[in-house]
Amino acid sequence: MAKYYCILFDADNTLLDFDAAENKALAETLVNYGIEPDAETVQTYRTINEELWRQLEKGQIKREKLMAERFTRFLKAIDAAGDGAEMNRFYLEQLSTHPDLMGPEVLDVLRELSEVATLAVVTNGFQKVQTRRLAESGILNFMEDVFVSEKMDAEKPNRKIFDAALRALGVENREHVLMVGDSLTSDIQGGVNAGLDTCWFNPGHAENPGKVSPTYEIASLEELYPLVMEPEELANLGLKHRRHQL
Numbered sequence: 373m374a375k376y377y378c379i380l381f382d383a384d385n386t387l388l389d390f391d392a393a394e395n396k397a398l399a400e401t402l403v404n405y406g407i408e409p410d411a412e413t414v415q416t417y418r419t420i421n422e423e424l425w426r427q428l429e430k431g432q433i434k435r436e437k438l439m440a441e442r443f444t445r446f447l448k449a450i451d452a453a454g455d456g457a458e459m460n461r462f463y464l465e466q467l468s469t470h471p472d473l474m475g476p477e478v479l480d481v482l483r484e485l486s487e488v489a490t491l492a493v494v495t496n497g498f499q500k501v502q503t504r505r506l507a508e509s510g511i512l513n514f515m516e517d518v519f520v521s522e523k524m525d526a527e528k529p530n531r532k533i534f535d536a537a538l539r540a541l542g543v544e545n546r547e548h549v550l551m552v553g554d555s556l557t558s559d560i561q562g563g564v565n566a567g568l569d570t571c572w573f574n575p576g577h578a579e580n581p582g583k584v585s586p587t588y589e590i591a592s593l594e595e596l597y598p599l600v601m602e603p604e605e606l607a608n609l610g611l612k613h614r615r616h617q618l
Contacts, residue, residue, distance in 0.1 A: 378543050382553030383495035393470035401463040417446045468501040471509035481593040482514035496521040529562030560586045
């Protein structure tokens with residue numbers, strides 16, 4: 373039996389490459405509204421968007437305010453005319469069409485882990501966007517369920533979204549649940565808030581400022597195997613991979 377029989381995954385920049393998807397969707401949006409998507413303009417949007425998301429995670433603003441204001445503030449910052457709410461709708465539609473994976477190994481890892489544990493996604497974001505990207509990427513094939521903050525009416529790191537997810541999954545013993553994600557402030561802090569073991573996915577080897585301590589830290593998703601699987605399961609996995617190479 374696996375050490376963890378339930379693994380909760382973050383979506384963006386853990387399983388899905390949000391940076392790649394955002395780059396494409398933002399460029400498509402800016403071009404559609406006659407704005408040159410140069411590096412400075414893109415960074416202006418990102419700075420505004422990231423600040424609003426930080427406020428949302430802290431419970432300082434509502435989701436509706438973020439959607440209504442990020443492009444409105446952006447247009448004001450670059451001194452351009454336009455309808456920020458309309459731009460936001462167009463951007464979300466474009467974003468939903470980019471199901472980029474973090475790497476070619478993602479689906480293989482999920483396939484293997486799904487044989488020994490229940491997998492689910494707990495993600496901040498918008499229901500239509502996230503579910504479409506997860507479905508088109510192939511990730512949904514290995515997930516028991518997906519919990520998106522917009523639908524759950526709570527953002528990570530609020531434990532409410534984790535509590536609701538575990539209830540829906542029928543999980544009572546949190547000692548056997550692992551939260552995996554790239555964000556210390558939302559994924560790892562959220563897991564800690566919910567009383568879960570946590571695994572920080574840190575492929576870029578970023579420095580941890582020390583405000584929150586994950587149970588584990590990994591640089592690749594394959595490093596989850598020894599954390600989740602028992603020795604016998606690991607041996608079978610190794611045998612399977614050797615056969616595959618023959």
